[in-house]
Amino acid sequence: MLYPITDLTQPPAVTQQKPAPETAAPKATDGLTPAQIEVLLKGVPVFSLTDAGGQPIVSKVPDATKGVTAIFMSPGTAGAALAQIKTKNAELASKLKINPVSLWDIYKLATSETSPFLIQFVADPAELDAAKPLLKEGRTVRVPLFVAKNKKDNGLLTINQKGSEAIPMFLSKKDLDTVLRKFGKPELLNEITTDVVDLEQLLGSLTRIKDPSIAKTTLVPPTESLDFLKTQPATKQNANESQNLKTTPGSDGSSSPIAGGVKTNAAGKVKTPTTVPAKTPAKPATPKKKQP
Helix, strand or coil: CECCCCCCCCCCCCCCCCCCHHHCCCCCCCCCCHHHHHHHHCCCEEEEEECCCCCECCECCCCCCCEEEEEECCHHHHHHHHHHHHHHCHHHHHCCEEEEEEHHHHHHHHCCCCCCEEEEEECCHHHHHHHHHHCCCCCCCCCEEEEEEECCCCCECCEEECCEEEEEEECCHHHHHHHHHHHCCHHHHCCEEEEEEEHHHHHHCCCCCCCHHHHHEEEECCHHHHHHHHCCHHHCCCCCCCECCCCCCCCCCCCCCEECCCEECCCCCEECCEECCCCCCCCCCCCCCCCC
């Protein structure tokens, strides 16, 4: 299980055209299959502090049968934690490194009854600060995901990815803002607002979420994380690969998850930015509106 785990909420629904019989969306009660969850999470790097053998630091929890290991959502946050450890135990810190690992691998550990430890996600403080003004009073998130939507009808921004409609959720608000600011015209950007979804809640509901649009979701890794992967010997050839986190003692030049931009069609409607987590060109598509 995730530690700590929060109440589940559904991300906003998105209006979509009725699919053809051969590509019909799954029933609302189906949730995602393991294969779909792997596709969603595998290309998203997260970070752990491990020894040379890939063994993570596990903290003891009072009255708990398992310890807890921290999974950081950005290399900078992991680096700050390592620096803090160094001030208290320099010898231990000298043996640790920031180890990138796929969110898919962490999800499997978090949902496995045989996992040797529990998982605690540690959000980037900058992303938490960016999310605060976007949240309604009384609402909190542990790990924010940022989604763009139409102000008028709350329809989520969609993209055309490999010939299919997708709903991008950004792990970095800065990345979302940069794309909209760089490629969008001010009068068109006035039609768009940003909403926040909790990553922990999303992960906890993937297999039973009642909103069929979840099958169209794609997670956009932070540019910072992709740039970090390029500095790692094991990941230079593929910025979306990450090392495995072992569970037994004993792993312009900048990357960007975005290609394309915000454009308009002949009718003056906004066309969305194209996001390519796997560096595959995609064509922009217009944001969909909810049907009455």
